[in-house]
Amino acid sequence: MKRSHLIAIAVIAIAIGVLISASQDMTTYANFAQAAEKGDRVKMVGQLVKDRPVEYDPVKDPNYLSFYLRDDAGEVRQVILRAGKPQDFERSEQIVLTGQMRGDVFEASDMLLKCPSKYKDEEVYVRSEKQ
Amino acid sequence: MQYIGEHLLPGQIGHLLTVLSFVAALLAAVSYFLAVRRRASSEEAGWLLLGRGAFVVHGLATLGVIGSLFLILVNKYYEYQYAWANVSDDLPFQYTFSAFWKEQQGSFLLWSFWHIVLGLILLLRAGRWEAPVLAVLSLVEVFIGSMILGLYIGEYRLGASAFDLLRHTMDAPIFERADYLSQITGNGLNPLLQNYWMTIHPPTLFLGFASTLVPFAYAVAGLWMDEHRGWLKPALPWALFSAAILGLGILMGGAWAYVALSFGGYWAWDPVENTSLVPWITLVAGIHAHLIARNTGYSIRSAYAFYLMTFVLVLYSTYLTRSGILGDSSAHAFTEMGLGAQLIAFIGVFAVLSIVLMAMRSKSIPAPQQEESIASREFWMFIGVLVLLFSAVLITGATSLPVWNKLVQLFKPDYVGAALKDPVAHHNRYQLWIGVFVGLLTGVAQWLRYQERNAALWRRTFGKHMLIALAGATALTALNALWLDVFAWQHFALLFAAMFAVVANADYLISFARKNLKQAGSALSHVGFGVLLLGILSTGLNKRWISSNSFAMEGLIEGMGSDELNKNVLLLKDAPMPIRDYEATYLKDTIERQTRTFAVRFRKRDAQGNFTGEEFVLHPNVMYDRQFSQVVASNPSTKHYLTYDIFTHVSSLPKAELDPEFARQQEDSIRFEAYEAAIGDTIFTKKHYLVLDDYTKAPQHPDYRPEKGDLAFGLKMRAFALGDTVGHAAAPMLYLRPKQGAFTLPAQIGPLQMRVRLTEASLARLLDADESLQYRSLRLKEGETADFEGYRIQLVRLNRNVEHPHYAPESGDIAVAAELRITAPNGTTAEAAPVFLIRDNRSLNLKDEVAKWGLHFRFENIDPSTATMTILAAKASDQVRRIPLEIAENAPRSDYIVLEAIVFPGINLVWLGSLLMLFGLGLSAWNRWTQRRRLEA
Structure with missing residues (x-):
């Protein structure tokens, strides 16, 4: 057998091995019910529930943020993130979390905010300087 | 409706030129295509000439489009959506460039601009490769041109024009007014983009993207013309140049x-970063395959494949960032503009073209019959190329999960989709091994020779230098382990590979390359790669949050023990806070335009907690939007040392500082209680006592900007906690501004959660005081003394240099101050200087007072004949002397910041390593280019 064939086989073998091992790093998108069922780390997409309290008091602890999230099934649960509160948190229209359920609370390890595109939702700003 | 004040001409010209540019690119592509098809026939010259002409017209038209758009942005023509959305009257001129390429259209134009520049160089220099290379380049320009056409074909809109009018893109009642333009102003540029990086990073990155087209076009030309060796030489400097510039663009990002x-770092494995890194990796793989092909004739097929792949990956990256598909997995992407289908067509055409060409020519691409020797450089270089391919495939695969999810959802709508649990950990885990293999291979392959036929003879030299490299790498690994917290064997492997690359290549550089500049490029690049790996290791493993104070935070939150979670620390104003290795103090904040800058002082402490004397002040800032209603950006401030950086940024602020609505509610919820006090009095509240020391007409307050005509009053007070002797200064004030009204500025005493403010009642008392006074006149000559209510009042002298808080000199004034010295019954003295003023033949006087005793003085008259002055004096009753004020004791603190501070050791190794790598690439490109020129000459 030619060496190039050996290399090709080795490459394919390694590729399959890597793919199998890399698939361990994958997770699926889930809602609260599915996350509770799985018990494992999942990705979750939802919206901030604006009429429930957002708890962040840096005087007490600058690394503790708690809020309520509505998942795509409509269920509302408390979410805890041990990090500072991002500046534009309240403006977010969608939140993507990674984390897992602990009891009734979803403990997130990271959070990505989708804020309304600055130029789509904004209205024409009326100049007030001209009097 | 006839709108007033619109400038429609630049838009019409711009639009016309966009169409012209598109048509010219199409004509250039077709002409060059036919020039290739009719080559060596009599028609060739004609088609070539037409192609050139069309390409030049395309270039000029595109420059015209850029000029029109720039004109619109510079002149702030808000009738255009592009200007309205991206600039504003107060935007400094230098950010016009940032605004220009912030949106899709502008960045397409930038990309196109570089293609034209490169195309013109090729037009002049590419010789017999001109026609096929420019045919490809022009075809790409056709696609890019179509992205900004903005033409409707039936219902379908082809491209998004940069010249759309605001009133066409938006439905708002304001456009029913003919003078709507005088009512609107631009949105301005996102403050995050208002910095010089946004001016230099996109042009560099887009030059990098654009330059990948040149090796691609050469590769297509080689396949098309069936000349598989001829293109290798002219394409090489272009490929090296492209790798250097694209790398530089990524590094700038x-x-x-x-x-x-x-x-909090320089690399986050964000999809946008990944999709620009992957083409760079495949380009570097292509360069290595190219070098093998040039030197040995092997790997021509691979060189083709990698260059074709690189450009298609650039297009794929364009698709990912511009189609909106990354949506929830990337923090930064362009605004979606409905170009998805066009972008897919763009990728599709060039991907299919590449595959078809490769398939058609698969038989005719030459390759040596004999296999390469296992002791040859080309063999190990090719293994390295495969490792790079692995890297590219892994990154692309993981980054493409959102695309894959969308694809599956087309067929299975209920598919929930997969995502990476932790992208950063995932990429680091796999790319680490790429680093290990590439590091080792650069060292080994550098010391092997192309087409080795005499392995036995070379073995000794090779063995000797490998021993040097192994020994050097082992020693350096051990040395680095002294300062790096290496704890996993994988990290040792990477560290060793990095050091191996550094030593072996440095050795090569010293032994050979210094004589031969051509080789210096590659050895330098590889040393740089090793240094970069070391930098990645040191910043990655030893990145440390110093903004934590586990003692002060302990027990506040259940289950919170791990230091890693304590990344933020709360700093109260003026209260030194011990954090790891330092003491941090939030000193002050200042506001300029929309930026609020904080000064935070760091003082280094040694292991015993003593100060080492080293200290510095950092200035992180936050930027508010134009209405000051929210914080839109938090910008870091970094202290640079040679071996490490200290990086800080404000991660949070008190809610009252972020949200004015909340601040109002909070203000309303504070319970103020009314008190009255005269100067010298002490006020006892529930938990505190305050001493009213003085009263001033020239008060100072952080929020007060004096203006001419203001009438201002302020108190000087000290506040104490009951049983405490440490006073906190408090200076509430109020001012009357003509035509605007009265404003009160409270004093916040953060540590006591106290707030003191003056009210309208205070103002009334201060203003009305005079009316209730019973003045008595004293007639005094200079030096004389009179008695008044037990006080001795002496007229010390008259002074014509008048200084009085309410006196602003005018020409023609005659002003004299009477300097009085007042001695109280107990022997203490005070001074006052009322002013007598004649202005426009009217006599006026400006009063002065000794607030602590309630004494008021006016200088009413001068009798020149007797040199006697008339001074009016009055003593206010206790009732009048007492100033009403309000005190709250439940005021929430808002004088703090939440700070994140990170130490990055070895960050300079990252920059040094990357720059060496890119410098090496650039050097090689330069050498190959000039060498070619020399050969041609």
């Missing part, structure tokens, strides 16, 4: 993220 954004 990392540097921007690090120094100006609050990412």
